[in-house]
Amino acid sequence: MNHLVDVHDGVTLIAIQKTTSAETFDAHLYLKAGSGYESKELAGISHFLEHCVFLGTQTFPKRLEVELNLLSFGGNYNAYTSVDHTEYALSGGLKNLKAGVASLYDLSLGATLKDEVEIAKEKRVVISELEQDLMGNGQWTDQVQVAYMEIFADTVLEQSVLGTKKSLKEIGVQELKTYHEALYRKDRACLCVVSQLPPERTLEMLKEVPIPGESKCTDIISPRVVPNLKEHSLAKVKCLETNAYTWDLDFFFPFPSPKDAKECVALRLLSLVFCHSELSFLFGEARRKGLVYTAYGMHLCYLNEYVYRVATNLAPAKADKFWKLFQKQIKKLNDEGIDPKFFAFCKEHFNYSRQVILEHPGHYMHRLVDVKFLKGAFMLPEEEVAVLETVSVEDVLAVMRKIFSGNRRTVTIKGPEANKRLENSLNRKGDFMEPFF
Numbered sequence: 001m002n003h004l005v006d007v008h009d010g011v012t013l014i015a016i017q018k019t020t021s022a023e024t025f026d027a028h029l030y031l032k033a034g035s036g037y038e039s040k041e042l043a044g045i046s047h048f049l050e051h052c053v054f055l056g057t058q059t060f061p062k063r064l065e066v067e068l069n070l071l072s073f074g075g076n077y078n079a080y081t082s083v084d085h086t087e088y089a090l091s092g093g094l095k096n097l098k099a100g101v102a103s104l105y106d107l108s109l110g111a112t113l114k115d116e117v118e119i120a121k122e123k124r125v126v127i128s129e130l131e132q133d134l135m136g137n138g139q140w141t142d143q144v145q146v147a148y149m150e151i152f153a154d155t156v157l158e159q160s161v162l163g164t165k166k167s168l169k170e171i172g173v174q175e176l177k178t179y180h181e182a183l184y185r186k187d188r189a190c191l192c193v194v195s196q197l198p199p200e201r202t203l204e205m206l207k208e209v210p211i212p213g214e215s216k217c218t219d220i221i222s223p224r225v226v227p228n229l230k231e232h233s234l235a236k237v238k239c240l241e242t243n244a245y246t247w248d249l250d251f252f253f254p255f256p257s258p259k260d261a262k263e264c265v266a267l268r269l270l271s272l273v274f275c276h277s278e279l280s281f282l283f284g285e286a287r288r289k290g291l292v293y294t295a296y297g298m299h300l301c302y303l304n305e306y307v308y309r310v311a312t313n314l315a316p317a318k319a320d321k322f323w324k325l326f327q328k329q330i331k332k333l334n335d336e337g338i339d340p341k342f343f344a345f346c347k348e349h350f351n352y353s354r355q356v357i358l359e360h361p362g363h364y365m366h367r368l369v370d371v372k373f374l375k376g377a378f379m380l381p382e383e384e385v386a387v388l389e390t391v392s393v394e395d396v397l398a399v400m401r402k403i404f405s406g407n408r409r410t411v412t413i414k415g416p417e418a419n420k421r422l423e424n425s426l427n428r429k430g431d432f433m434e435p436f437f
């Protein structure tokens with residue numbers, strides 16, 4: 001086993017042994033807090049809180065002390081807020097592992113949220129982050145956000161993690177404290193540590209680190225439930241005119257979490273087609289022809305929906321060429337079934353990923369966090385492997401057909417002449433398999 005999972009004083013601990021010999025550690029603390037837990041009135045509070053914990057803790061009352069301490073372990077630190085979780089990450093020299101983890105706990109669970117002056121300053125910072133994502137007219141420049149607002153209208157997913165100017169203005173110290181108390185708790189925390197130590201040893205060490213905060217909590221806060229997807233009778237399209245030379249084209253296909261284990265695994269396999277850069281042969285032909293592109297698909301799993309995203313970012317002259325190739329590949333998969341060689345590759349990769357991810361601990365941790373936090377959407381890896389054996393090519397194709405129908409897509413375009421391109425495309429009939437341009 002290259003990893004072990006345990007619970008200590010309410011916190012879920014994951015220890016992963018990496019294969020490289022560098023004497024370093026990576027520690028990631030995940031908390032079940034994010035925009036999915038926010039009311040409309042307090043939109044953005046999770047992200048605001050993520051900023052404010054750095055302003056003072058039980059051990060280090062001042063912002064500068066907090067930051068200097070985090071840098072004293074020989075590595076770096078970072079944090080981000082998502083829909084279903086917030087992450088605090090810290091790296092450093094292996095000899096500092098225990099002190100580093102203690103600091104991560106202190107930072108998140110032990111944040112004091114006392115310094116009103118600093119908190120007011122930080123509010124201006126989060127508002128400016130929001131402003132960077134908005135054009136002068138208040139429209140989002142972030143295509144994912146634009147698509148989410150279309151796809152998930154009237155659900156919690158349409159709400160930006162950054163909140164709104166109006167909601168942020170309303171959030172004060174008291175709101176932050178209440179939210180922190182309710183969601184930053186041991187039983188909502190998951191710590192993942194990657195180092196070259198055997199996982200047993202890492203767990204032993206982690207259990208010696210004291211964790212601030214209450215250990216017993218009885219009330220359970222659930223994320224706001226995302227209603228089932230509405231039927232989309234028409235493809236939804238949004239465009240953002242910019243002067244940039246390149247343009248972005250994104251297709252979003254929403255898909256609810258499958259209840260059936262087989263479908264779940266089939267969906268996972270399908271996601272590999274789009275998600276893994278190693279599976280680039282889908283785009284390999286385009287690459288061989290020398291097209292410059294960043295094309296990828298990703299599947300996002302927030303609460304109980306998936307979104308498949310297919311995106312290209314190309315100079316306009318090359319975009320059509322790429323799109324034709326991509327479309328050809330997709331059509332091949334759909335009409336002729338998945339090439340057995342391809343399926344074998346997926347299977348191999350699917351199993352192999354558990355070794356690969358040890359070199360990319362971030363991937364692995366997110367996967368484990370998915371399993372821990374998003375129960376139902378994913379299964380444990382061992383079960384996945386067992387079910388995988390029973391999943392046929394037809395199962396994968398069936399899932400693909402369910403997702404990629406023309407009337408379920410949302411398209412966003414960003415770039416020069418976006419409106420014109422959009423108009424042209426709307427005059428064409430057909431589904432996803434038809435060329436867009």
Ligand SMILES: [Zn+2]
Pocket residue numbers: 047051126129
């Ligand atoms: Zn931020």
